[in-house]
Amino acid sequence: MADEFYSIRMRANRLNSHLSGAERLVRRDEVEDAGRVLLRRALSHSRGDAEQIILNIDRVPGAQIQEVKLPHMQTMMVADWRQGRRAAIAALVASGVSEWAASRSLAQIAAGAGPGGTSMRGAMLVDASSGQRLEADSARGVRASRMDIAPQALEDLHRQLTPVALDNGHVREALVLAAKVLSAPGLVAELCWSDDLDYTAGYVASSTVGYRRFPHLKAPGDERGGRVFFIRPATDIAELYRYLEEQPVLVTAIGDLLPPDLWRDDA
Ligand code: WAQ
Numbered sequence: 681m682a683d684e685f686y687s688i689r690m691r692a693n694r695l696n697s698h699l700s701g702a703e704r705l706v707r708r709d710e711v712e713d714a715g716r717v718l719l720r721r722a723l724s725h726s727r728g729d730a731e732q733i734i735l736n737i738d739r740v741p742g743a744q745i746q747e748v749k750l751p752h753m754q755t756m757m758v759a760d761w762r763q764g765r766r767a768a769i770a771a772l773v774a775s776g777v778s779e780w781a782a783s784r785s786l787a788q789i790a791a792g793a794g795p796g797g798t799s800m801r802g803a804m805l806v807d808a809s810s811g812q813r814l815e816a817d818s819a820r821g822v823r824a825s826r827m828d829i830a831p832q833a834l835e836d837l838h839r840q841l842t843p844v845a846l847d848n849g850h851v852r853e854a855l856v857l858a859a860k861v862l863s864a865p866g867l868v869a870e871l872c873w874s875d876d877l878d879y880t881a882g883y884v885a886s887s888t889v890g891y892r893r894f895p896h897l898k899a900p901g902d903e904r905g906g907r908v909f910f911i912r913p914a915t916d917i918a919e920l921y922r923y924l925e926e927q928p929v930l931v932t933a934i935g936d937l938l939p940p941d942l943w944r945d946d947a
């Protein structure tokens with residue numbers, strides 16, 4: 681891409697703990713508007729008022745930006761979070777994660793994978809075979825950053841998600857994050873569910889299953905959530921951190937939306 685882009689990253693803190701964060705990767709003429717929207721978001725979080733808001737704006741030469749496509753998306757209908765978690769483990773195993781690594785990591789998110797049973801700010805990094813945790817800091821984890829969706833692809837995504845009532849920020853942002861994560865070196869699969877009290881949905885993403893969402897991966901009212909990036913054994917961790925945290929990635933095309941499927945425990 682020829683143009684200059686700007687990476688805009690917002691983080692809101694409260695009593696030294698993280699409150700909310702979001703980011704954009706936009707052309708120069710969109711910087712002011714995008715910054716304003718991020719500030720509004722920092723000032724209106726459901727969990728309370730921010731005490732500190734950090735807004736970083738860095739120029740990114742267009743030539744550095746890697747373009748990716750969104751994964752195909754499908755909802756797997758599950759009756760409750762217990763069934764959802766069984767279905768998520770099956771999707772991870774189908775993606776090449778060992779059953780042990782899948783169930784152990786899922787239990788860690790469920791218990792709060794950060795210190796003292798808290799949610800982490802970023803993701804766990806887990807060896808897809810052994811289940812061993814590899815992130816350098818178990819409170820922070822690894823953060824996927826510097827990714828966004830280009831205006832035309834966003835328009836396509838709104839049009840795709842609106843008829844199925846999925847055109848919300850959780851879904852759109854998770855799709856973009858998953859697209860970047862799946863493009864990272866050594867990545868096998870991602871597991872995620874929200875830390876927002878009443879947002880119970882989550883997903884498994886991989887090249888095998890695409891973005892497979894499960895309406896229930898936790899009980900409503902549970903504030904624990906998290907992410908796991910499963911990686912091939914012997915992946916270069918330093919290079920993976922660099923890619924996830926620093927490589928600018930722009931989604932320029934959406935994937936297919938497949939009809940929902942119904943999970944059966946015995947299938
Ligand atoms: N990089 C790595 N991990 C992150 C990042 C990031 N940029 N942002 C959040 N996390 C981790 C962190 O541990 C959070 O506690 C956890 O993920 C959940 O973050 O299809 O809303 O922003 O309906 O609460 C998925 C389902 C919603 C969407 C995910 O995640 C759908 C969601 P949240």
Ligand code: MG
Pocket residue numbers: 874875876
């Ligand atoms: Mg959240």
